Amino acid sequence: MTEIDVKQKVLAANAAAAAGLRETFARTGTLVVNLISSPGSGKTTLLEKTVAALKGSLSLGGLEGDIATERDAERLRKMGIPARQILTGGSCHLDARQVERALADEGGRLSNLDILFIENVGNLICPTGYDLGEDFKIVLLSVTEGEDKPFKYPAIFSKAAVTVVTKIDLLPYVPFDLVAVREQVATLAPDGRLVEVSATSGAGMDAWLSLLTDALAKKRAEIPAAGVAS
C-alpha cells in the first residue's frame, strides 16, 4: 500500500486553459465578463439592450452557453454583433476548454474585441467553480425569483464582482424585498457592486453601462499596449 501526496487542483486543466485565455485577452485588451444566473433571469435581454446602447462606440461579441438551440446566439447576431453558441449537450456549465475551442473556431473574430460577453448556462451552482479566463463574474437575479437567493446560493453571490437585479419594472407586482437583497449582497460580497436595472423600461441601464465602460477603461489603462492590438 503506497500513499502518494498529490496536492493538485482538480480543475487544474481548466485553470490552465483559463490562464491561456486570460493571456490572449490581455494582449487584445478585451474585457471579458461571465454572466451567471438562473434560466429566465433576463441575461440575453440585458445583453440585447447593452449591445443596442454600446455597439456604435465599441466592438462587442457574445459566447452563448446552452444545452440546446442556437436561439441566444441568433438573438445577438440579430443585434448586429458576432456571436457563437456553445451547445453543452446536457452539461450544466461552460468550461474554459469549450471557450477555447469556440474562439478557435471563430478564428479571432471573438477574441479581439472591446467586450466579450460569455453567457453561461442558466444555473446558479455549477458555473461558479469554472474560471473561463474572464475579468469578472456577474450574477443576475430577477425580481420574480424571490429575494432569498443570495443566502440560498452564497457561493456565486460571494464570487461575483457585480450583482445585477433585473426586471425592476415588475417590482410593483411581485413581493420582492430589494432592501433584503442589498443587505445579503453586502454581506456576501463586501467589495462587490450592485446594480438594479430594467432592460425593458431602461431604468438603471446607465449605471450598468458605465460599469462596463469603466471596467474596460481600467483594463486598457493597465495594459498600455492593448489599444494598439485592436
Place this chain on the structure above:
Amino acid sequence: MHEMGVAAEVRRIARQSVADRGPGRITCVRLAVGDLAAIEPELLKYAWEALVEGTPEAGATLEVDWRPATQTCRICGDLPGRAPGTWLRLCPRCDGVLSVTGGDDLDVLQVVFEEEDPVEREAQGGER
C-alpha cells in the same frame, strides 16, 4: 452532471500520479472539497462509484475532507461560529459586515494504491 465531470478529472489526476510509480491498483483517492466549491460530497461519491465501475479503479473509494469557508469581521476581526451551510449577515459582536474567506478548495490530496507484486506479474507473463 457537474459532479460526474469532476469525478472524471479526479480519476485522470489519480491515474497520472500513479503512472510513474505503478503498475498498481488505485484503492483510495483523498480530496479536499470547500464550502464554496459548488460540489456536494455525497453526489461526488456516487458519481465516482458510477465512473469507476468496470474499470481498473473499480472498488477504489473516494474520501472527502470537507473545508468550510470562514466568515471574518473586518472591524473586530472575530471569527464568529457558524453552522455549516448558513451565512451570518453581520458580526454578532459589533454588527460589522463579515467577509468570506477560503472554502474554494477542490484538490486531490492523496492517492493510495497497491503496488502489483512483481513476482506475480512475472508469473502472469506481465512485462515492465
